[in-house]
Amino acid sequence: ETGVTQSPTHLIKTRGQQVTLRCSSQSGHNTVSWYQQALGQGPQFIFQYYREEENGRGNFPPRFSGLQFPNYSSELNVNALELDDSALYLCASSRPGQGAREQFFGPGTRLTVL
């Protein structure tokens, strides 16, 4: 069983640009959540996808959007990047039967917005 992977590892963008971050869930995990972790803070919930549909969202504006694909991969898209979007972005997947309770985290993508 392979773990959750994320790409790229690091990314530098400028204010106003758009970015796409990718996540590959563990096989059989049909639930994926995305988190933003600013320096010195705990992860903050962005949204969750279940069977390719968003089924929950945290306090993030609509310029944060996502997609989940049938092959258990997913994307986080951020439009009109702002300096405060600089953070570590984590994805976490869960398998059915656990009520999405235990989450398996990826290593994260470090986004820097200049």
Add this chain to the structure above:
Amino acid sequence: AQRVTQPEKLLSVFKGAPVELKCNYSYSGSPELFWYVQYSRQRLQLLLRHISRESIKGFTADLNKGETSFHLKKPFAQEEDSAMYYCALKGGVYTGGFKTIFGAGTRLFVKA
């Protein structure tokens, strides 16, 4: 408001000493509480959850609904316990259970 508070950013103890990492929460309903751990250069991983009532790596945590706390304890700290610890809350399935709220984390440093 749903909130998880970890009052200590850093906790430093000697090897063999007892450890208690504090976690308080605010949630209207019956949440599920978790402790996640991140060792150096490793990814965030689940340590334990209150519904399992288990002891993992010598750590235990008891949910105290009266005090809305879920403190993590270990009677004798080991150097390999040095890590970042996050307390997290997840609502019940019918009350926004999709959302996990994390505390800001406590860095535990166990000195030799």
